Amino acid sequence: MPSPSPARSTRGKTRPETPAVTSVSARKHVAPSRRVVRGDRGVKVSRSVTVRRPADELYAFWRDLRNLPRIVKHALNIERVSDIASHWSASAPFGDHRVEWDAVIINDEPGKLIAWRSREGAEIPNAGTVRFDPAPGDEGTEVAVTLEYNPPAGKLGAWLAKLSGEEPAQQVAEALRRFKALMEAGEIPTTEGQPSGRAETTKNKRK
Amino acid sequence: MKAVCWMGKKKMEVRRVSDPTILNPRDCIVRVTATAICGSDLHLYNGYIPTLEKGDILGHEFMGEVIETGPEVKKLKVGDRVVVPFTISCGGCIHCARTQWSCCDNTNPNAALLEAVAGHGGAALYGYTGLYGGYAGGQAEYVRVPFADVGPIKIESDLPDDKLLFLSDIFPTGYMAAENCDIVPGRGVVAVWGCGPVGQFAIRSALLLGAAKVIAIDNVPERLRMAEAGGAVAINHDEVDDVQDALRAHTGGRGPDAAIDAVGMEAHGSVYDQVKQTLKLENDRAYALRQAMRAVRKGGVLSIPGVYSGFVDKVPMGAVFAKAVTIKQGQTHMQRYLRPLLKLIEDGKIDPSFVITHRVPLGHAPQAYAMFCDKKDGCIKVVLDPAM
Structure with missing residues (x-):
């Protein structure tokens, strides 16, 4: 298996952008050379969580792209284009801007790993992997997500995003938390819509 | 419905608020027949726990009758009489599997807040600040109970509420x-x-x-x-x-x-x-x-x-x-104790009602908080009755 964070070794190095690869079989692993981000402008996020469910089940959830908007809090739209290609649109973490890109799965090992990257021309070039490894003692599966992207205005954009409290690291952590709850508990905990003494109106009334 | 709301340091109010509704498939709604003020509510009353918001409904010691169940609730039925433990646990994570119920991974929607403070977040609690999930509490006429098949213990006997209520927290604790x-x-x-x-x-x-x-x-x-x-x-x-x-x-x-x-x-x-x-x-x-x-x-x-x-x-x-x-x-791993302690009560080994010094209508909660906090009138434990 490749290192859990293949992009780390390339951080800070300059590499030419490679064209999008559309064939899964073309590459065995997410190769470091697939880096989408030039120079030191890239932002990399790694988060992991242990889920008390079998890897195959977790992989299957993740592989069905229709499931992802359930765990991403940010308004996210994913259209399936083919078995490995998809079109994504999301509201940017700042302003009213909507970001769109085409993504393609570049590595797919059932029950083990999914890797993807944006196609050439994406406004925010990005790439990521999700790995599923058995936890010690067979107590569930360690799910590790690595996301690498090129913010629109380099580090400035990342800084702005951080200030607005929508830092991608938080988003990934939150998505993994929701994913874990959905897989282990069958639902995502919420208090939205519960009563409080703040609302003066009594909209729901029993009796 | 009527609910006891924290409106600021040492300022409790009984307010008219919306009735709770089923928000998730494993929720149920309980009509509260008895609830109590806990010593740990006084930490909130006195403003010592951060992330409490004005208008939050307090109360984590309560029992009552199930009046509505979500589509994924399998064990509890409408009409069941239940005591609800103060911690909320999912039953599916590794901590619940190890019976470390109060360490549950999946019930706190604000776990990130607690993680920032403590490294990891624990189970959510009723009526106990945003840090612990911000769930509305049970000092109210009705309360939403998430993961209804994991928390509440069904009462089959006809023992009075006074003997059972404290299974919700202080007896197991x-x-x-x-x-x-x-x-x-x-x-x-x-x-x-x-x-x-x-x-x-x-x-x-x-x-x-x-x-x-x-x-x-x-x-x-x-x-x-x-x-x-x-x-x-x-x-x-x-x-x-x-x-x-x-x-x-x-x-x-x-x-x-x-x-x-x-x-x-x-x-x-x-x-x-x-x-x-x-x-x-x-x-x-x-x-x-x-x-x-x-x-x-x-x-x-x-x-x-x-x-x-x-x-x-x-x-x-x-x-x-x-x-x-x-x-x-640590917080009590409630589900470990509910059945064994209910048995002790049913067998007459202990009558938890010994601790009750005051019974007042839910509407008198603000005065009861002040009395309990100041230890006035020999106050040790206050039970609030929503029906009074």
């Missing part, structure tokens, strides 16, 4: 505190700091678990009398020169085998801590904790059911290390 003491039946001596409701249950639980002697430390006469009625030897710390000396006298110089801090973050007796806490230089006043650390015997156990929220100063870690003391603490 006192019991776990005593169980954590690793009492050797017939030999163990346990000292309990704080004779509030949790301390009272810790005292009786320690004796049920076979303690040879339980020593109760407080300075409120009626609380010490209640402790004595439960079988403890009382030390009024205002009437002895030195608690450590008094404890040595009661234990042949050894010190107690186990010390229970049932006081927590708002201990009285230290001006140093009072000032630091007021100035926000310290979250918690740990006077009782320090005393317990020094008093416990070598190789003994320190059990902490009292609530701490943040940082404490001047903890005699050297004493704990030098004496090889084991510290056990």
Whole structure:
């Protein structure tokens, strides 16, 4: 298996952008050379969580792209284009801007790993992997997500995003938390819509 | 419905709010027949726990009748009579599987907040600030109960609410505190700091678990009398020169085998801590904790059911290390205790209603909070009745 964070070794190095690869079989692993981000402008996020469910089940959830908007809090739209290609649109973490890109799965090992990257021309070039490894003692599966992207205005954009409290690291952590709850508990905990003494109106009334 | 809302420091109001609805498939709605004010509610009342918002509905000790169930609720049915534990657990994560129920991974929607403070977030609690999930509490006519098949215990007998209500928190909390003491039946001596409701249950639980002697430390006469009625030897710390000396006298110089801090973050007796806490230089006043650390015997156990929220100063870690003391603490793993303790009540081994000193209508909650906080009128435990 490749290192859990293949992009780390390339951080800070300059590499030419490679064209999008559309064939899964073309590459065995997410190769470091697939880096989408030039120079030191890239932002990399790694988060992991242990889920008390079998890897195959977790992989299957993740592989069905229709499931992802359930765990991403940010308004996210994913259209399936083919078995490995998809079109994504999301509201940017700042302003009213909507970001769109085409993504393609570049590595797919059932029950083990999914890797993807944006196609050439994406406004925010990005790439990521999700790995599923058995936890010690067979107590569930360690799910590790690595996301690498090129913010629109380099580090400035990342800084702005951080200030607005929508830092991608938080988003990934939150998505993994929701994913874990959905897989282990069958639902995502919420208090939205519960009563409080703040609302003066009594909209729901029993009796 | 009517609900008891925190509207600011020492300011409780009974407000008309929306009735709760099913928000998730595993929820149920309970019509509350009895609820109580917990000592830990006073930490909220006094404004010591951050992330409480004006308008939050308090209350984590409650029981009642199931009146609605979500589509994924399998065990509970409409009409069931239930006591609801104060912690919310999912039943599916590794901690629930290990019966570390209060460490549940999946019930706190604001787990990130608690993670930032503590490294990891624990189970959500009813009516206990955003940090613990921000779930509306049970000091209300109705309450939403998430993960209904994992928390509530169904009551089949016709025992009155007064005997059952405290399964929701203080009886299991006192019991776990005593169980954590690793009492050797017939030999163990346990000292309990704080004779509030949790301390009272810790005292009786320690004796049920076979303690040879339980020593109760407080300075409120009626609380010490209640402790004595439960079988403890009382030390009024205002009437002895030195608690450590008094404890040595009661234990042949050894010190107690186990010390229970049932006081927590708002201990009285230290001006140093009072000032630091007021100035926000310290979250918690740990006077009782320090005393317990020094008093416990070598190789003994320190059990902490009292609530701490943040940082404490001047903890005699050297004493704990030098004496090889084991510290056990944390929120109660409620589901471990519900059935065994219900059996103790049904078998007549304990009647938890001994602790109740006041019964008032839910609408009188604001006055009841003030009375409980100031320990006025001999107040030890208040039960609120939504039907009164």
